[in-house]
Amino acid sequence: MLNRLIEYGAAHGLRAEPGFAPKAVRWALSFSEDGRFLGVIELGEAGQKRNPGRTFPVCPTLGQPELVRTRGCHFLIEAASVVALYGAEEGDENTLRKHRCFIQHLENAFGDGPVGKAAATLGNADELVRIQAALADHAVKPTDRVTVRVGGQFPVESDDWHAWWRTYRAGIFADDSASAETPEMRCLVTGDLVEPAPTHDEKIRALGAVGGLAVGCALTSFKEPAYQSYGLKQSYNAAMSTETAKAYCSALNDLIEKHSTRLVGALVVHWFSGRVPDEDDPLPWLQDPSAGAAEADEIDAQRRATELLNAIRAGQRPDLAGNRYYAATVSGAAARVMVRDWMEGSFESLLRAVELWFGDLAIVSRFGDSLAPSPKFLAVLASTVRDLDDVPAPFVSAMWRVAVSDAPIPVSALAQALGRFRVQAMQDDPFNHAGVGLMRAYHVRQQRQKGGSDMSALGPMLNEDHPSKAYQCGRLMAVLARLQHAALGDVGAGVVQRYYAAASSTPALVLGRLVRTSQHHLAKLDKGLASWYEGVLADIHAKLGDGPPRTLDLEGQSLFALGYYQQIAHMRSSTKKSDETDETRAADAAEGDAHDGRTYQLPL
Numbered sequence: 001m002l003n004r005l006i007e008y009g010a011a012h013g014l015r016a017e018p019g020f021a022p023k024a025v026r027w028a029l030s031f032s033e034d035g036r037f038l039g040v041i042e043l044g045e046a047g048q049k050r051n052p053g054r055t056f057p058v059c060p061t062l063g064q065p066e067l068v069r070t071r072g073c074h075f076l077i078e079a080a081s082v083v084a085l086y087g088a089e090e091g092d093e094n095t096l097r098k099h100r101c102f103i104q105h106l107e108n109a110f111g112d113g114p115v116g117k118a119a120a121t122l123g124n125a126d127e128l129v130r131i132q133a134a135l136a137d138h139a140v141k142p143t144d145r146v147t148v149r150v151g152g153q154f155p156v157e158s159d160d161w162h163a164w165w166r167t168y169r170a171g172i173f174a175d176d177s178a179s180a181e182t183p184e185m186r187c188l189v190t191g192d193l194v195e196p197a198p199t200h201d202e203k204i205r206a207l208g209a210v211g212g213l214a215v216g217c218a219l220t221s222f223k224e225p226a227y228q229s230y231g232l233k234q235s236y237n238a239a240m241s242t243e244t245a246k247a248y249c250s251a252l253n254d255l256i257e258k259h260s261t262r263l264v265g266a267l268v269v270h271w272f273s274g275r276v277p278d279e280d281d282p283l284p285w286l287q288d289p290s291a292g293a294a295e296a297d298e299i300d301a302q303r304r305a306t307e308l309l310n311a312i313r314a315g316q317r318p319d320l321a322g323n324r325y326y327a328a329t330v331s332g333a334a335a336r337v338m339v340r341d342w343m344e345g346s347f348e349s350l351l352r353a354v355e356l357w358f359g360d361l362a363i364v365s366r367f368g369d370s371l372a373p374s375p376k377f378l379a380v381l382a383s384t385v386r387d388l389d390d391v392p393a394p395f396v397s398a399m400w401r402v403a404v405s406d407a408p409i410p411v412s413a414l415a416q417a418l419g420r421f422r423v424q425a426m427q428d429d430p431f432n433h434a435g436v437g438l439m440r441a442y443h444v445r446q447q448r449q450k451g452g453s454d455m456s457a458l459g460p461m462l463n464e465d466h467p468s469k470a471y472q473c474g475r476l477m478a479v480l481a482r483l484q485h486a487a488l489g490d491v492g493a494g495v496v497q498r499y500y501a502a503a504s505s506t507p508a509l510v511l512g513r514l515v516r517t518s519q520h521h522l523a524k525l526d527k528g529l530a531s532w533y534e535g536v537l538a539d540i541h542a543k544l545g546d547g548p549p550r551t552l553d554l555e556g557q558s559l560f561a562l563g564y565y566q567q568i569a570h571m572r573s574s575t576k577k578s579d580e581t582d583e584t585r586a587a588d589a590a591e592g593d594a595h596d597g598r599t600y601q602l603p604l
Contacts, residue, residue: 001342002189002248004326009251016247019169021061025145026053033151035117040134063201073098075105076156080146084131087142109161114150185239194241202249204337206256212332219337265393270327282354289374300374302358309351323347329397340397353406360441362460368573372433383435384416409442418558439558462566470556472543473507474563480514487521504560507548
């Protein structure tokens with residue numbers, strides 16, 4: 001993974017030199033070339049409430065050990081409280097020392113030129129009052145980053161300070177390096193003999209929302225003795241040069257900023273070995289199956305993946321044929337980065353996995369008239385819990401791997417989706433399409449892994465000839481519930497509310513009694529409708545052979561749920577069709593014909 005990150009950084013021109021890093025700054029203090037203060041400038045998207053400011057690609061930066069050693073401040077870019085003592089309390093010697101350090105750095109790096117004159121203005125007490133008032137007028141926070149602009153130019157954008165900065169940093173630990181003997185070691189990533197960095201000072205940023213610290217997290221850290229081996233201390237346990245340590249951190253930070261997706265308690269970063277146009281990147285489709293689709297011709301993700309696969313195989317997209325994808329799932333664990341998963345593979349295999357993901361999740365709409373829309377990845381996760389925030393990070397990474405690699409769906413996902421479905425059935429709530437699709441996908445993938453011949457038996461729509469008795473028991477439950485409604489109307493707690501849980505786990509014990517009760521319901525219906533129900537019940541009993549199973553395990557209960565759901569959706573669809581042929585149905589019923597009773601259904 002580290003090697004791929006370094007390759008990404010090199011391909012995208014990311015600076016790997018220690019002491020340099022991109023930084024976002026929202027505010028600038030503007031000065032004339034003779035040092036006069038001109039005002040405060042808002043950078044980036046001025047006026048926006050959450051304006052992140054402007055990112056300067058090459059800025060001076062210090063790690064925490066360097067700041068502790070110098071007891072100083074950052075150079076060129078610092079908090080408003082340091083640059084202008086804005087919001088600093090009287091007698092705050094720590095902030096005052098950093099303020100003086102900031103001015104001294106400017107003078108040392110740029111001499112007595114225009115930048116040095118601006119530094120002198122920052123050291124003038126009367127001018128500071130004006131600057132602080134201007135910052136207050138713009139509602140700047142004391143912790144907001146501030147830089148300086150002199151004569152219309154940003155010093156941070158020039159390279160005049162680079163040589164001075166390298167010399168300054170080299171002197172911070174000069175005494176330590178002179179007295180310590182650091183043997184060369186083989187770099188863990190490049191394989192070269194290098195002088196290893198004792199610590200990797202660059203931090204991985206932007207993980208605060210997924211468990212990390214706002215100040216950043218370390219990907220390589222050996223603070224505790226339990227993680228150290230062979231008498232090696234700190235980062236000598238994973239020897240890398242300072243440049244290599246900087247390179248992988250810069251790459252991961254860039255990916256988090258530009259190519260990351262938040263999945264509840266984790267982030268997924270992904271990239272490719274070659275260039276992939278945004279519209280052909282299949283991973284965002286998992287988040288939103290309609291992402292990038294043209295408004296005039298909205299194509300779902302499965303179809304787009306299929307078309308792109310066919311184009312690659314036909315030689316029409318040679319630019320994508322040899323491409324590879326890389327994806328890491330990361331989160332924060334206080335001050336450390338937790339890599340939860342790492343995946344890589346061919347671009348073609350990724351497309352195939354996305355195609356299968358949406359195909360396996362496909363399920364008939366609860367209204368029965370069409371397939372439900374392809375679900376977003378977070379909707380699939382949400383279908384297993386009461387609240388999306390309850391999804392644990394390990395489960396998120398496991399399901400992400402399932403989606404991008406055609407892996408089997410965990411049994412825990414099936415159990416959770418089944419539990420939510422059972423609640424929805426018993427409370428007469430609308431069924432969650434993503435949850436029902438997840439149960440179907442579990443069985444489809446199980447059959448695919450086994451190479452079974454009946455992989456198509458469990459399609460998105462009702463299969464009246466499905467070989468599973470559990471599935472047929474679910475169908476029977478749905479027909480009995482509909483029969484009760486047709487005979488008695490809304491009775492409050494019907495057979496589903498009272499018996500679904502028991503019927504789905506011990507069908508032989510419950511369904512027999514419900515079938516006997518249904519005879520009274522049939523007597524209340526007109527002849528044609530009663531004849532249709534009798535035919536459907538007889539057909540299901542024939543599929544059950546010697547009767548319903550005595551008990552059903554977890555997989556059996558999920559097949560029961562799928563049979564119940566698809567039968568309900570099928571009857572709802574038939575109701576719509578019957579509404580369109582009302583006159584024909586009435587005439588046929590008067591003649592006493594036995595019909596394909598789908599024309600007799602009443603709304604649920």
